[in-house]
Every structure is written in structure tokens, then in C-alpha cells.
Amino acid sequence: xxxxxxxxxxxxxxxxxxxxxxxxxxxxxxxxxxxxxxxxxxxxxxxxxxxxxxxxxxxxxxxxxxxxxxxxxxxxxxxxxxxxxxxxxxxxxxxxxxxxxxxxxxxxxxxxxxxxxxxxxxxxxxxxxxxxxxxxxxxxxx
Amino acid sequence: xxxxxxxxxxxxxxxxxxxxxxxxxxxxxxxxxxxxxxxxxxxxxxxxxxxxxxxxxxxxxxxxxxxxxxxxxxxxxxxxxxxxxxxxxxxxxxxxxxxxxxxxxxxxxxxxxxxxxxxxxxxxxxxxxxxxxxxxxxxxxxxxxxxxxxxxxxxxxxxxxxxxxxxxxxxxxxxxxxxxxxxxx
Numbered sequence: 429x430x431x432x433x434x435x436x437x438x439x440x441x442x443x444x445x446x447x448x449x450x451x452x453x454x455x456x457x458x459x460x461x462x463x464x465x466x467x468x469x470x471x472x473x474x475x476x477x478x479x480x481x482x483x484x485x486x487x488x489x490x491x492x493x494x495x496x497x498x499x500x501x502x503x504x505x506x507x508x509x510x511x512x513x514x515x516x517x518x519x520x521x522x523x524x525x526x527x528x529x530x531x532x533x534x535x536x537x538x539x540x541x542x543x544x545x546x547x548x549x550x551x552x553x554x555x556x557x558x559x560x561x562x563x564x565x566x567x568x569x570x
Numbered sequence: 571x572x573x574x575x576x577x578x579x580x581x582x583x584x585x586x587x588x589x590x591x592x593x594x595x596x597x598x599x600x601x602x603x604x605x606x607x608x609x610x611x612x613x614x615x616x617x618x619x620x621x622x623x624x625x626x627x628x629x630x631x632x633x634x635x636x637x638x639x640x641x642x643x644x645x646x647x648x649x650x651x652x653x654x655x656x657x658x659x660x661x662x663x664x665x666x667x668x669x670x671x672x673x674x675x676x677x678x679x680x681x682x683x684x685x686x687x688x689x690x691x692x693x694x695x696x697x698x699x700x701x702x703x704x705x706x707x708x709x710x711x712x713x714x715x716x717x718x719x720x721x722x723x724x725x726x727x728x729x730x731x732x733x734x735x736x737x738x739x740x741x742x743x744x745x746x747x748x749x750x751x752x753x754x755x
Contacts, residue, residue, distance in 0.1 A: 472601070472706030485671065486706060489697035514704035516604040542580070 451491060458498050465494055465504060469511060470519050478521065603704055603712075603723040610637065610714045611702040618669050618677055618691035625666070625692040627718065634741055636665045636728075637712040638688070639700060641672040642680045644708040650727030654687035657733065662741055664689035670708055671697045713737055 453459040463480065469490070471482035479487045479494075490511075497507050511519050523529045605611075614626035638654065640647040654665055667688040669677050674693070681688075694700055703712065711724040713736075721740060724732055 486697070486700075489671075490701060492696075493698060493701050513604055514701060515706070516601060516704070518601050539584075546577075 451495060453495065453498065461504060462495060462498055465498075465507060466491055468508075468521055469494075470521055472515055472519065600725050601706075603720070605704055605712070605720045606723060608720060609718050610712065610720050611699075613692065613699055613702065615668075615692035615694060615699060618667070618674065618693050621674075621693075625690050630666065630714070631718055632716050634663050634716060635689075635714050636663055636737070637668065637703070637714055638665050638728075639668045639670050639703065639705050639708050639710045641670045641708055642676040643672065644670075646727050647709045648684075650709050651684055651687065653728050653730065653733065655685050657728075658687040658689075663737070667691035668694050668699060668703075670694050670700050670705070713740065715740075 451462075453462050466480040467478050469479040471477045471479050471484060471487045471490075473484045473486050474482050477487075479490055494507055497510065502510075508520070517523050517526075517529060523532060525533050610627065612627045614624050614628075617623040617625050636657065640650075657663065657665055665688050667690070669691050671694065677691075692699070703710075707725065709727055711728055713721045713724075715721050722736060724736075728737075
């Protein structure tokens with residue numbers, strides 16, 4: 429019984445972690461854009477959490493900054509540019525495809541291509557080798 | 571034997587690439603600032619010591635300065651404090667403070683007890699100025715040149731080595747008034 433109570437209390441102690449007060453926006457449209465934006469930015473202090481999920485003060489300040497900019501009529505693009513100009517691409521969970529990040533996006537594709545080419549050449553060589561083996565056998569037989 | 575060389579070299583290359591990646595990953599704590607080489611943010615904020623007065627970036631134009639983001643709630647800032655006092659004593663570059671989300675009374679009594687290393691202190695009460703500078707922890711410091719360009723950023727307390735190797739040499743390199751008077755003599 430005590431164990432169940434303890435486990436239950438553990439479970440309920442986790443719940444307040446979700447209790448970051450949802451900051452309301454004046455219209456549903458702005459609210460939707462606000463939510464999309466804050467999920468796309470990294471909290472610079474906790475780094476693996478988004479601004480939407482982070483309970484730290486800095487994240488709250490940055491959410492306020494984003495709300496102020498949205499209400500001031502700034503576009504999503506302008507808000508993203510503002511954040512990147514201050515904190516760098518690191519603040520975006522999905523880094524953009526630019527010269528600086530090209531290797532990040534291209535490396536997996538290049539590695540895959542190299543793998544496929546290597547596999548194909550090896551398979552071709554083996555097939556050729558097997559063929560010549562057969563011919564050799566034919567010759568020795570003859 | 572020969573056919574193992576290509577995969578081995580490829581594997582070695584991959585190891586090197588991944589090793590560099592892993593080596594650099596702890597530097598997540600030291601994210602390079604996109605402000606370096608760009609104009610420092612313009613600001614005009616109330617002064618800590620005299621709330622009627624304003625501290626603004628235009629007053630600072632024409633001088634090198636260190637922009638130091640701190641707060642009495644920040645433990646590492648207390649660690650940095652003796653170094654800032656030393657910089658003040660050296661008298662070659664002013665340190666401009668940004669008191670970040672702090673209690674005014676706490677800040678004033680801290681400076682009274684521990685000494686005031688700042689030429690002037692701006693107050694960022696709600697934390698919006700810190701966002702302009704891309705601050706994500708305290709202390710953080712920016713070295714700004716007389717044209718108002720951010721030359722470097724220091725995350726965490728400024729160290730003796732950073733002061734001697736990265737700040738002082740910059741100041742003597744600049745064609746500031748000190749260099750001009752030295753060449754004329």
C-alpha cells in the first residue's frame with residue numbers, strides 16, 4: 429500500500445513540470461503562429477528543450493519578446509531573423525540550408541552515395557571475377 | 571591486401587570527422603555570437619546609480635568598452651568581480667555594466683560592499699536588452715571598438731589570460747588617441 433502511494437506521489441510530482449502557464453494571444457491566428465514559433469526555437473540555457481517547454485526565466489523572456497513582436501505585426505520570418513541575428517542558427521531546431529550548414533544536410537547523402545557506389549563496384553567486380561573463374565574452369569576442362 | 575586500403579582510409583576519415591564533432595560538442599556552452607564583427611545593439615536604458623539618467627550606446631561611440639552583463643543573483647559574476655576591479659584599476663578601458671533582471675537595492679549594496687568596477691551601469695529590468703545582445707547566461711562580456719563594432723564575446727567570467735591575450739593587445743593595436751600620441755612623440 430505504501431509502495432503504491434509512493435509511486436502515485438512520484439507520478440503526481442511529475443505533473444507540475446507541464447505547468448508552464450500558457451500565455452494567451454489576442455486572436456486564435458496569432459496564438460497558432462505563436463505556438464508554432466516557440467516550438468521551433470531552442471532554449472539557449474537548457475539547449476535540448478524548446479522555448480515552449482522550458483521553465484527557465486530566459487525562455488519566458490524570449491517568449492515575451494516573440495509575443496511582443498507578433499502583436500507588433502512582425503512576420504514569422506522577421507521574428508526568426510531577429511532571433512538568429514542575436515543567437516545564431518543554433519537557436520533554430522531545424523537549421524536552414526545555407527552555405528555554413530550545407531555540410532550538415534549534404535554529408536548523410538554523400539555518405540549514402542559513396543556506400544551505394546562502393547557496393548555496386550564490389551558486386552560488379554565479384555560478378556566479373558565469378559565469370560572469369562567459370563571461363564578458367566572451361567579452359568582447364570578443355 | 572590492397573583491397574582493404576580504401577575502406578580503411580575511408581573509415582579513418584569518418585573517425586576523424588566524428589572525433590572533431592565530439593571534441594567540439596562540449597562547446598555547446600560556448601556558442602559563437604553572430605554579433606561579432608557587427609554593430610553592437612543600440613540602447614538607451616536607465617542608469618542603476620541614478621535612475622533619472624540614461625545610459626546610451628551613442629555616449630559610448632568613439633571609445634573602446636567592455637559591455638558586461640551581470641546580476642547579484644549570479645554566482646559566477648561574484649567570481650568575476652575581482653577581475654573586473656583589476657580592469658578598472660588598469661584604467662585603459664571602461665567596463666559598462668548591464669544589471670540583468672536584478673533588484674536595485676541588492677545591486678547597489680553589492681557594489682558598495684565589494685567595490686564598483688563599472689564606469690556606468692545600465693539597468694535591464696525585464697531582460698529584453700539581454701535578448702538584443704544574444705545573452706543566455708551571466709556573466710557575458712562583449713568587447714566593443716570605437717566604431718561600435720563587437721570585436722569579441724566572453725562567455726563566463728573574464729579570465730586573466732583573456733584580459734592579457736585577447737583584450738589588452740587589441741586596445742594597443744587600434745589607431746586610438748594613445749597610438750596617435752605615441753607616434754607623434
